[in-house]
Amino acid sequence: MIVREYEQDEITVHRVPLMLMGGIVAISLLLTASVTLGFVPRQSVPAEARAAAGIGEAQARTLRFFDEPDGAVRIEDGATGEFLGRHGVGEGGFIRATVRSLVHQRRIRGLGPEVAFTLTEWQNGNLTLADPATGRSIEVSSFGPDNRAVYQDLLPAKEANR
Template sequence: MIVREYEKDEITVHRAPLLLMGGLIAASLVLTASVTMGFLPKQSVPAEARAAAGIDVAQKRSLRFFDEADGSVRIEDGASGEVLARHGVGAGGFIRATVRSLVHQRRIRGLGPEVAFTLTRWENDTLTLSDPATGRSLEVSAFGPDNRAVYQELLPVSGGAH
């Protein structure tokens, strides 16, 4: 009879990588909680950064967005109530997504639609959609020329602020 000796499998656990991974996870959780609770800023304020760089507002328009019963989105001038655009179901995806993210921030804070959003075209031709109610903003120009054009169409044709 042949007797075989089986090798004992040894699993070596290296503690250093595990501790480093745990530390990264803990740091991520702490930083996320700090931002969520307001201890750290969520974002820089683009208007202040532009002012510091000497970039002024070229055009500005207040906007209101409405969900219609048929699933379309109606966009109105915040001051006059003039209907600027209407996007049916399956259209206006970029506008829906950007506005939805800003409206979500309002809901978190218990704010309603009373304050209009602001679309700003800067002298350097970038566009910003901002929410004065929450202080949040989106750099529309960062999403490419096609998406920028969707918002550009909402600005007045004349060069003045509206």
């Protein structure tokens, strides 16, 4: 009978990568603890940061969004009903995404479209799309200048703002 010895490979893990991975875990835990314990300030809430800096509202407009039968989205002034724009299928992707996220929050809470959304331009030039019905808001300016411009065009006196 022939007995075969199987060669066993030794699996080695080098110390340096293990030490580096341990260091990353330790730093992550340290940073998390420092924020939790208040040594490092938490991420700023835009509304609180504006209030602390004394930044006020420059202008605002209420907006209503309607889904049309052909798939387009129609935008109207919430107070006057003035037609502000229409985005067909494949157009206005950023507006569709932001409004749908806010409408989703309304559906979760069983709320309808009775209350118009509010688009606010602040004195520092930032834009916020807010839903007074749910208290949720989206900082439009955080999504870059092109997406900001889409909403900027919905504000009155846009020529004076540029």
